[in-house]
Amino acid sequence: MxxxxxxxxxxxxxxxxxxxxxxxxxxxxxxxxxxxxxxxxxxxxxxxxxxxxxxxxxxxxxxxxxxxxxxxxxxxxxxxxxxxxxxxxxxxxxxxxxxxASLGIDAEPHQPLPEGVLESVALPAETGRLDRLAAEHPAVHWDRLLFSAKESVYKAWFPLTRKWLDFSEADIDLLPHPGSPGQGPSGRLRARLLVPGPLLDGRRVEVFDGRWTVQRGLVGTVVTVPHA
Structure with missing residues (x-):
């Protein structure tokens, strides 16, 4: 992590x-x-x-x-x-x-989500991107990775707002990059908040950025929120 x-x-x-x-x-x-x-x-x-x-x-x-x-x-x-x-x-x-300002981490088993869960987690745009990623990188369980990213976004969001954030209120883009020899797939993530984001030093935060990796049978995601 x-x-x-x-x-x-x-x-x-x-x-x-x-x-x-x-x-x-x-x-x-x-x-x-x-x-x-x-x-x-x-x-x-x-x-x-x-x-x-x-x-x-x-x-x-x-x-x-x-x-x-x-x-x-x-x-x-x-x-x-x-x-x-x-x-x-x-x-x-x-x-x-x-x-x-805040951070969130999440780890999940690198396995497909149970049947029916993705439909309750993903936005239509996210589902389309997952289909494309699965075609290009079939070794990654992108549905589970998206779920983990949503969890990390929420964990970074809540301490700043003290409010609930629904799965449908953040649109997450998973951006892979080539892994180094001996390491699993990894990349960046960007979450666009679809509700008013937290105010930090008078600035409205509309995007959370983070990173992800797949190693040792696990998916790991991190979201960090810097100060304004």
Whole structure:
């Protein structure tokens, strides 16, 4: 994930839940898991272990990460960030609020979306572009990549607006570029907001930019929002 981020941001990732074995939770985090099943406990613990190691990389003392409104993580003062987890993978990305306005990350298994999901996620224009991309690069599951990009856009959007963003309210263009030897497909993404974007220093943000990659059986997407 870190290779997708600008130099001002850091990321820590884990394949599996090994970190959950020795990791500890703060009491206020532990209180959220009183009725959670073991799988949820391990995911919750492992991704927060990633977050605290990311804090260390930024030189920030470790702190609890509690879910806030709509489940968005509440970061220590002066930090912005995002977390993601899927089967076999956990990651957290952080930056200082003075360096970036917001960021969002998402990881998904590199598999086709379940039947019927794409129709609820993609705009007609996006579907047409996915068809063209699939013809040119058939090894990539573009439907899953689009879904992941929409998730990253939302995670970057919500801390700036405190509002819901529907899948239909961002038109995302996935732009591939040739991968380096030994690496999977990768590229850029551009999300055009179809509703009024957030105001940053008096400037209306209408486009979110990001990057994507396909590696180790996973799709990874990152969206970063710089200051005006």
């Amino acid at each position: 870190e290779e997708l981020l600008p130099e001002s941001a850091v990321a820590v990732e884990s394949y599996g839940d090994d970190w959950a074995e020795g990791a500890s939770l703060y009491p206020e985090e532990q209180a959220l898991l009183t009725r959670a099943v073991q799988k949820r406990r391990r995911e919750f613990t492992a991704v927060r272990a990633c977050a605290r190691r990311a804090m260390e990389k930024l030189g920030v003392p470790p702190a609890p990460v509690l879910p806030g409104e709509r489940g968005a993580p509440q970061w220590p003062a002066g930090l912005i960030g995002s977390m993601t987890h899927c089967e076999g993978y956990r990651a957290a990305a952080l930056a200082r609020a003075t360096d970036l």
